[in-house]
Amino acid sequence: MALINTWLTDRFDLDLPVVAATMAGVSDGRFVAAASSAGILGGLGVSGAATGDWITEQALAAGERPYVIGLQLWGVAEHPDQLEATLAARPAMVSLSFGDPTPYVDRCHEAGIVVACQVGTTAAARAAVDAGVDVVVARGGEGGGHGVDQVATLPLLQSVLDVVDVPVLAAGGIASARGLAAVLAAGAAGAWIGTAFTTCAESTLPDGVVALLANAAEDQTSHSHVLDIAQRTGWPAEFGGRAVTNAFVEHWTGREDELAADTDELARFAAARDDRDPEVLPVWAGQGAGLLDGQRRPIADIVDDLAQAADLLRAAGASVRAEVG
Numbered sequence: 001m002a003l004i005n006t007w008l009t010d011r012f013d014l015d016l017p018v019v020a021a022t023m024a025g026v027s028d029g030r031f032v033a034a035a036s037s038a039g040i041l042g043g044l045g046v047s048g049a050a051t052g053d054w055i056t057e058q059a060l061a062a063g064e065r066p067y068v069i070g071l072q073l074w075g076v077a078e079h080p081d082q083l084e085a086t087l088a089a090r091p092a093m094v095s096l097s098f099g100d101p102t103p104y105v106d107r108c109h110e111a112g113i114v115v116a117c118q119v120g121t122t123a124a125a126r127a128a129v130d131a132g133v134d135v136v137v138a139r140g141g142e143g144g145g146h147g148v149d150q151v152a153t154l155p156l157l158q159s160v161l162d163v164v165d166v167p168v169l170a171a172g173g174i175a176s177a178r179g180l181a182a183v184l185a186a187g188a189a190g191a192w193i194g195t196a197f198t199t200c201a202e203s204t205l206p207d208g209v210v211a212l213l214a215n216a217a218e219d220q221t222s223h224s225h226v227l228d229i230a231q232r233t234g235w236p237a238e239f240g241g242r243a244v245t246n247a248f249v250e251h252w253t254g255r256e257d258e259l260a261a262d263t264d265e266l267a268r269f270a271a272a273r274d275d276r277d278p279e280v281l282p283v284w285a286g287q288g289a290g291l292l293d294g295q296r297r298p299i300a301d302i303v304d305d306l307a308q309a310a311d312l313l314r315a316a317g318a319s320v321r322a323e324v325g
């Protein structure tokens with residue numbers, strides 16, 4: 001039985017209204033299966049360059065419980081087999097983010113798949129609902145990985161909850177029971193949490209990267225386009241990425257055009273990244289990194305901690321004074 005009931009727990013038979021975010025390079029099928037066993041909705045992260053075969057393979061590992069496949073729409077445009085493999089896998093939910101979901105929504109609905117879209121502004125939330133999505137993920141600029149850095153999670157969530165009539169999940173900077181309780185109290189149907197799960201035992205990140213993440217303080221991440229330019233990954237210019245701030249990001253922020261044209265520097269970057277040089281390596285993470293302790297704890301343990309949101313909400317409810325006569 002769910003500890004906290006919302007649309008999300010009821011729709012997908014979860015114990016806690018939490019999605020372990022779809023994180024390319026972090027959350028594979030095994031990660032999803034662990035999230036499912038822990039009573040939350042697991043997210044399979046699909047990179048823009050992934051093949052349909054990779055999705056099919058990971059979907060098998062994900063198991064039979066409801067889960068989410070997270071597509072990066074600019075990647076789907078380049079690799080249409082990503083969509084075909086996703087439809088064939090029939091996850092309970094698909095996240096169509098980082099682009100216009102309109103061309104894909106009907107096909108997902110025909111396959112019986114709930115469609116979510118991550119948005120970074122209220123206007124984008126309205127556009128997503130107009131495109132027919134079933135769930136809006138209001139993702140603030142403090143979140144890890146890609147998105148826009150225009151509005152922080154709380155002001156975005158308040159505004160989006162007021163203007164859309166579909167369930168809203170909150171994302172960006174939610175990394176403990178306190179954050180989960182806060183967004184549920186505000187009216188979110190759940191939290192879409194990335195950074196707090198990056199260092200879990202089932203994350204595909206190597207130990208060295210987990211150590212970098214764990215050592216990052218709350219003010220040691222930054223949102224930029226520098227790492228995408230350096231990696232030449234094809235991310236549309238409107239989306240940047242939040243990562244642990246390193247010397248490379250600091251050096252090139254504000255000089256992106258110069259970097260894009262500097263082929264020697266790009267070659268040096270690629271070599272240093274392959275050597276996992278911490279001053280160069282992209283380590284995607286949000287401001288919630290400051291709350292990580294570096295222990296590679298199983299997802300189930302992290303979920304146990306998040307479940308304390310129920311106590312916080314009970315305590316908050318008890319502190320509301322009944323109206324006096």
Ligand SMILES: Cc1cc2nc3c(=O)[nH]c(=O)nc-3n(C[C@H](O)[C@H](O)[C@H](O)COP(=O)(O)O)c2cc1C
Pocket residue numbers: 021022023024026045046047070071072095097118139142143144145146147171172173174192193194195196198284285286287288
């Ligand atoms: C390492 C990492 C990789 C990510 N990769 C993806 C991705 O492939 N697709 C996607 O939709 N979102 C991706 N995201 C963004 C998450 O879905 C989510 O919006 C974000 O993690 C929420 O903020 P938080 O990190 O503060 O919890 C990624 C986030 C991180 C930290």
